Amino acid sequence: MAKDNERRDNQGYDLFSELDDEAGLDLQLSLNLTDHGLNKTGQPIPPITLVRGYLNAEQQLALMKEAQTYPLSRPEIQVFGQFHAIPRQQVWFGDLGCDYLYSGLFIRALPWPKYAQKLRDKLARDYGLASNGVLVNRYADGKDCMGAHSDDEPEIARGSHIASISLGATRDFVLKHKHSQTKHCISLHSGDLLIMHWPMQNDWLHSLPKRLKVKEPRWNYTFRQLIVNFHG
Ligand SMILES: O=C(O)CCC(=O)C(=O)O
Numbered sequence: 001m002a003k004d005n006e007r008r009d010n011q012g013y014d015l016f017s018e019l020d021d022e023a024g025l026d027l028q029l030s031l032n033l034t035d036h037g038l039n040k041t042g043q044p045i046p047p048i049t050l051v052r053g054y055l056n057a058e059q060q061l062a063l064m065k066e067a068q069t070y071p072l073s074r075p076e077i078q079v080f081g082q083f084h085a086i087p088r089q090q091v092w093f094g095d096l097g098c099d100y101l102y103s104g105l106f107i108r109a110l111p112w113p114k115y116a117q118k119l120r121d122k123l124a125r126d127y128g129l130a131s132n133g134v135l136v137n138r139y140a141d142g143k144d145c146m147g148a149h150s151d152d153e154p155e156i157a158r159g160s161h162i163a164s165i166s167l168g169a170t171r172d173f174v175l176k177h178k179h180s181q182t183k184h185c186i187s188l189h190s191g192d193l194l195i196m197h198w199p200m201q202n203d204w205l206h207s208l209p210k211r212l213k214v215k216e217p218r219w220n221y222t223f224r225q226l227i228v229n230f231h232g
């Protein structure tokens with residue numbers, strides 16, 4: 001199938017050209033919680049949109065194949081004075097002037113790979129989701145994880161949304177409200193799109209907890225809109 005992808009792609013067939021009728025649309029907004037008020041029982045609801053099966057099997061394969069070539073690293077970050085390697089691998093791609101200071105690490109943007117760029121364009125076409133950088137995380141198995149955080153760095157453009165694409169193993173994604181006990185757990189499958197709408201990061205933390213039963217790798221792409229030349 002991957003060979004077929006390449007052949008058709010080389011012939012000018014664009015794998016990422018339009019929203020696939022079979023994907024997403026029917027299921028789109030199956031969990032649309034964009035009204036970031038309170039639900040009937042008075043609990044806060046996060047401003048997110050979940051689009052199940054946004055990417056079809058061919059698109060997922062093309063991206064996963066490309067992801068094998070990414071220059072991933074496992075940088076060390078300082079937590080309470082001690083250095084620890086992050087429990088996953090990552091790489092940041094972006095436009096010129098879109099470097100990122102993330103968990104105290106200064107990450108210079110690498111140029112966009114072909115399919116990551118096509119996915120960025122598709123998100124802009126399908127949902128008007130503008131982005132000028134993407135953080136790719138690779139979780140080798142269920143031991144790899146991401147702790148609770150908000151994507152609220154000062155270089156993230158005000159009013160912008162963060163689009164998160166999942167590939168590979170299914171993993172739980174947990175949202176926790178900052179000022180109440182409210183928690184939501186969403187199972188993210190390969191091909192799903194999760195949109196974290198502005199201003200979700202003000203009020204909610206999110207995490208990808210360990211799941212020791214998971215033995216397969218997962219990739220996640222979070223497309224972000226940064227203020228250009230924020231770091232000079
Ligand atoms: O892997 C995920 O689904 C979450 C990634 C994330 O929160 C981030 O990159 O900031």
Ligand SMILES: [Fe+2]
Pocket residue numbers: 149150151206
């Ligand atoms: Fe995040």
